[in-house]
Amino acid sequence: MLVEGKWTQDWQPVQATDAKGGFVRQASSFRNWVTPDGRAGPTGCAGFRAERGRYQLYVALICPWASRTLMARKLKHLDVVVGVTIVEPELSDQGWRFAHGDTLTGSTYLHELYTRADKCFTGRATVPVLWDKTTGTIVNNESADIVRMFNTGFGALADATVDLYPEALRSEIDAWNARIYPALNNGVYRAGFATTQLAYEEAFRDVFAILAVLEAHLEQRAFLVGDRLTEADIRLFVTLVRFDVAYHGLFKCNLKRIIDYPALTAYLTRMLDVPGIRETVSIEHIKRGYYSIKALNPNGIVPLGPKWAS
Ligand SMILES: N[C@@H](CCC(=O)N[C@@H](CS)C(=O)NCC(=O)O)C(=O)O
Structure with a gap:
């Protein structure tokens, strides 16, 4: 620093x-x-x-x-x-x-x-x-x-036809952001970088509790809030797309993978198919980057799986 x-x-x-x-x-x-x-x-x-x-x-x-x-x-x-x-x-x-x-x-x-x-x-x-x-x-x-x-x-x-934070949906978006950030976006980091068993277990439980909530929520809907993609989806997507590749292994979030949740998997695919999104994702950079964190992976070995990402 x-x-x-x-x-x-x-x-x-x-x-x-x-x-x-x-x-x-x-x-x-x-x-x-x-x-x-x-x-x-x-x-x-x-x-x-x-x-x-x-x-x-x-x-x-x-x-x-x-x-x-x-x-x-x-x-x-x-x-x-x-x-x-x-x-x-x-x-x-x-x-x-x-x-x-x-x-x-x-x-x-x-x-x-x-x-x-x-x-x-x-x-x-x-x-x-x-x-x-x-x-x-x-x-x-x-x-x-x-x-x-x-x-x-x-x-x-900018394109005015796209509104990622529509006025009418703001309180719902804010509410999801407030849950997803600590439990999931930062939750996986809290698990991965915990320096005590207790801190790790707390984070681990938070991660899988919110994933269960999200799985149930997304069974009936295409996006998190309303019927369109919002900022809340952006925030969820970035963690989901890294989960099986990096967080499951390196960060010890290994109760389940995203691929084990049907609704979350369908959601992830839906998001990747939104024009423009796939090109913001580099599985190669994600793997190489996370597994280069020496404190967590001293020899820098990059795993070959999972199958869909190899
Ligand atoms: N509050 C920041 C957090 C960004 C952040 O933590 N970035 C990490 C990478 S995922 C970073 O650059 N870390 C380098 C460091 O901590 O020295 C944001 O959301 O923009």
Whole structure:
């Protein structure tokens, strides 16, 4: 991580833990918003007007949070408006790395973007990052914000016929988000990075309890909320698509696989068939990336299965 703008070599993806050995995710630190006229958004400063070609999204294809933003960008048809840079899947000893350097900023590692934005930055250099080429700074590094920004912040530059957070469905979407994030999206990480048996078992139970709820819910419906794809589906999908490939083995979430749940499997296939979504998923990056986490897999051996992903 960076400490007052300097890279510290003790980099480990195993993050802070609480008193019970539970995994604690770092809060995001750049929270500005792109808006149609450049006015300030719900948090942060003004000055980030929606413009074609002005912003670049930095992602890792292994990362579920970054993948949310990639999905929103595709679904809102922002591909020609916001460029994308993909980091290498394996974690280097200086965090995320660009395979051939980043031509836009002249960086080798993602952490250099953080120090360009704030030369005294302290914290982890996480993806996603929404970068402003005009001012050479980070607009925002919180995927939940970036998904909302792509939904409404780009005004007429985005596809207005797609609404990932419709007014009428907001409370239902918020309610699912509030359940799915701790129990599932972050639940698998809490299981995988737990440092005590108790913390692991708590997380494990949360994961399979919410999967049972979701299986029952999706038996009768195509999408989580209403009759269309919303932000809640994006958040669920990114974890489901990684589950059998990475979380079942590496994160010890091995009570069942997604393929053992008929409704969740049908849902996953339905989501993958939505135009634009499949191209945001790289099973190869997911496998190589997760299994390169040395703290969990010291020899870096990448499993060959499951059958559908080999
Ligand atoms: N709050 C962030 C979390 C992002 C996050 O945790 N990204 C991970 C990859 S999945 C990361 O970049 N980790 C690098 C590190 O912790 O040093 C978001 O949702 O945007």
